[in-house]
Amino acid sequence: MNIGKAAEASGVSAKMIRYYESIGLIPEVSRTEAGYRDYSDKDVHRLRFIRRARDLGFSVDQMAELLALWQDRGRASADVKRIALEHVAELERKARELMEMSQTLSHLAGNCHGDDRPDCPIINVLSEQDGSAGAKSDAAGHCAGESDKSHEHAQPRFGKTGIEPDRKRRQGSD
Amino acid sequence: MNIGKAAEASGVSAKMIRYYESIGLIPEVSRTEAGYRDYSDKDVHRLRFIRRARDLGFSVDQMAELLALWQDRGRASADVKRIALEHVAELERKARELMEMSQTLSHLAGNCHGDDRPDCPIINVLSEQDGSAGAKSDAAGHCAGESDKSHEHAQPRFGKTGIEPDRKRRQGSD
DNA sequence: ATAAACCTTCCCACGATTGGAAGGTCAAGG
DNA sequence: CCTTGACCTTCCAATCGTGGGAAGGTTTAT
Structure with missing residues (x-):
């Protein structure tokens, strides 16, 4: 085939x-x-x-692990389960992150007239000054419970498990 | 500065x-x-x-729109709201996708003994044959309501709004 | 004066996927 | 037999947002 x-x-x-x-x-x-x-x-x-x-959202590295376990007749289902549950945790973390953003934003949108006047709480929150000591409208900006995560996001998560991208493997021999 | x-x-x-x-x-x-x-x-x-x-998860293109509206004193808040709500819809769609994967998988993991024996519903579902006429364990595989989306995913979503990556802009003139 | 801590540009990498070019092959119909 | 179109091959580039680092210049503090 x-x-x-x-x-x-x-x-x-x-x-x-x-x-x-x-x-x-x-x-x-x-x-x-x-x-x-x-x-x-x-x-x-x-x-x-x-x-x-x-x-199911598994990364290539995780698929490599799963494939290896699939082939392994003597595998422990615990190993499969561990991979799955780690992935579940990761999926839930990401989903939660997206939902927090979504909630913050739809809250803001709910307070926006959405007419042809310029005043808009969404823009207001985005353009807030940082070091505002006291005059901060707490209802708008960060109502979704995210406190100190603002500056750290999107780091690589899954470590390589042994398969490296040797895209050029066949270069000199062929 | x-x-x-x-x-x-x-x-x-x-x-x-x-x-x-x-x-x-x-x-x-x-x-x-x-x-x-x-x-x-x-x-x-x-x-x-x-x-x-x-x-808040806005793409660069959306940020460009928002920045333009921010600068525009005569903006209509409706425009901001529209962008925000479109983004909310997208965030919710992605969150839902992740949660569906998470649910399917944690359901499977729930049925997995997680011991040192090899039998594992997770592996079983992954290795299912397709055209199985009847012998399909329906409880495991696709209980999260996703029916026909399996083959189409991850397409580019937000169209460019005018800013193009002219990284090499300064190449010949400078 | 010298070293540390900046800054500059340029290139590369990630992850998973798609698109396309240039060229070879296969199957069908004339 | 030849052509045509649909396939296959490899290689390169792009996506998106971000980080890493090299090579070289500048500022600042000791």
Whole structure:
């Protein structure tokens, strides 16, 4: 089965299949004489596994762990569960972050007339001066319970588990 | 005020200040004789505006719209409100997506023994065959109400509003 | 004078994915 | 047999927001 069929059968695009191969998430499959990748049903099965994991928001690193556990007949379900629960915690953290932003903002929007006059609590909050000692309208800005997290966000979270992007692996040998 | 002080005063890193300038989100500020950027209080005020918008999850494009409205004395608050509510909808959509993944996964994890035996509903669901006609364990896989969204996700969402990344603007003239 | 702490520009990396160019291959129809 | 279109191959670039770092110049404090 060529890559197009494998992509269709698995729900993973041909582009991504090649990418996953290049970073070592999936092994290199055999090739036809013309150099076309040739996928077995087992390969497609693995790709479907990957698609489902991806649809659940797992990172490539986590998918690598899950794939390894899948292959491991002697795995402990505790290991799978741990990965899943860590991911759940992360998903919930991110969801909470988004909802806090959403709540703050819809609260502000609720207080905005939304007419053709310029006065707007949303703009007012965005343009607040910082060191305001006392004159701060507390109802608007940070009512969602986020206190000191303002300056730190978006750091890389999942450490690499062993697969590194050797995109250029085939450069000198081919 | 040099860029380091402006960064400290605004909560936007020096790196990001230069980036925002390079993409045209903020104007180029004046320079000292040595070429150092020199920020006024007004500039810092704008940077704080940006930091707050960013903390609310606005994209650079949306921040550009908000900055324009901020500067526009004759703005209609309806315009601000519209941007805010569109963003709220987007935030809620993303939060919902994350929560659906989280729920599916924690449901699965709840059914996982989490011991040293290999049997695990999480792995089972991930490795399910697709065209399974009847033998599908419905409790595990897709209980969160997501039906046909599996194959389409992560498309670019916010269209550019006029600021394009002309990072190399200063290349030939300087 | 010298060293530390800044600043400048430029390039690269992340993660996951898509798009496209340039070129080779395969299958179908004429 | 030849053409055409649909596929495949590799390689490069872009996305988005941010951080890291190199190479070199400047300011500031000792």
